[in-house]
Amino acid sequence: MRVLDVLSLSTQAIARNKLRSFLTTLGIIIGVASVVAMVHLGQSATRSVTERIASIGSNLLFVMPGTSLRGPGAVRTSAENFDLSDVDAIRREVDGVEVAPALATTARVVVGNANDTIPVLGTSNEYLSVRNHPLDYGRAFESGELSSGASVCIIGKTLVDEMFLGQEPLGATIRVGRTACRVIGVLSEKGESMGQDRDKTILMPIKAVQRRLVGKLDVSVIYVSALVDGTTKRVQSQIESLLRQRRRVDSGGVDDFYVRDTQEIAEALESTTNTLTVLLGAIAAVSLLVGGIGIMNIMLVSVTERTREIGIRLAIGARARDVLNQFLVESIVLSTLGGIIGLLLGVGGTWLLTWKLDMPFVLSPLIMVVGFSFSVAIGVVFGFFPARKAARLNPIDALRHE
């Protein structure tokens, strides 16, 4: 028997029962679609997380006071804060770095009639490059403004839009807490990150924030950016030994500060989303399996229903293997069709969802190939038992079947 004839026999049988064939493949369609969609969505989520972390700044280290357990978002106990002399020490002692101190607080901000509570960050010009958040227009702080702690500020896009309502902010004076503050620059737009509006911010010289807003000479975080790729580890250990020395941590003692690498955070988050992806994919794979059982079920019914037809075929010269092939190919064609439709639905659904959720759309050929081959394999595995049942029929019994 010619291969093409087997195929056409099987497709004829499928076409003869269109609704049933569709319902039979529905399980596979849903299974493949959910596997493909879940894994693709997982990968999109991973990509979106890593992209956002990259947007925080590359080769970036956070230096913070306190003791930390490993892992992102770990517990921190309080410890003595840094001050600007620590920042200067790092600038002086560690090579190939850019250092930005930061002191974060919030303040009541008044612009004309508008007022709102806004996060204020005292820092230096290095912040703009270290945190990868450049100016859109206007200018950075002048060295005199930095050393004197002048009342000048650089504002984020959200303030321009929501408080200035499109008026020219440069040169305007706004109230930050009790201080009248002149706007000298506007930050470029960053968008939202981890549920935070990164454009709803005000930058001021750190000394201004220390004196006028917080009333302490603290530095809450030091941002350090390694200028050369691949040197963050070296930089990290240099900072650690420098700070241990400055903060008199005994060798073998527990550090009362910690240095965190954004790369590390990215990897940790990535592995979390990857685990989630695998989990969701596995759950979806179960539905694919259920789809396979659906095919087997219908094929078994179909074999019983078509027993007489099988008898006729055997009488006119079909061998057991011809009958086996016919039914096996039928279930493979069904599951393959289901796989193709499921693949299209899965990719389309992912595209729609990522578009709605504003996530990057990642297309993974690997998972598409895997999902598709899985559906074909399911046709083979779950079609085999019914097909064998058909092939084992005795011609006389089959012909007598009513």
Place this chain on the structure above:
Amino acid sequence: MSDGYGEVRESGVPPTIVELCDVYKIYGRGATEVRALDGVSLTIRAGEFVAIMGPSGSGKSTCMNIIGCLDSPSAGQYIFSGVDVGTLGRDERALVRRHFMGFVFQSYNLLPRTSALSNVELPLVYEGVRPALRHRRAVSALAAVGLADRQAATSAELSGGQQQRVAIARALVTEPPVLLADEPTGNLDTVMAREVMTQLTDVRRERGVTIVMVTHEPDIARYADRVLLFTDGKLVRDGTPAEVLA
């Protein structure tokens, strides 16, 4: 009526094609045992037209199914064309059916929702004949039974006699040496039965096909040149229609 046979006889005795030696077919065991065939021995020569008669349940169909390699005997030997069928496997028996047997059943047994032409093509599909050639052969087989204009009709659209003629075309399209017909006219009225019998005698005259036919009706049996009479699984009489039906 026996021209083909007669011609062969002039050049000597035609070879034996079917030989059953003490064949039993037993269903069940003990008290419920049924001897569908109870020690049947018979021979059929190539080109013969044999009718099998007998009361219901006497083992006619069982005998024919064994001759057609659709069924195997419980005991005894079946030699087809010099080959001991008992030694053949499942697939080999399928190949014997494919190449040497054509079947016609009382209930036609056409594939439902399938055109007459596709039904006739089916045995050629299993033979692996190329589509163009098998189409041509199926068309001429249908034409030979007078259904050239009903190629596209499905069984639902054909009369009983027409369905049976499609079945005959399907049985003969592979040009098998043996045609087995189990009550081919059982579901037909006299007119349609005569059509079908004319068809059978025609192919026999043209091709010298060996025909084994089960029938209940003496009128139909008279088309044959030999009648086997079965009772209770035993072959009780064997002779010309005139002798047996007297």
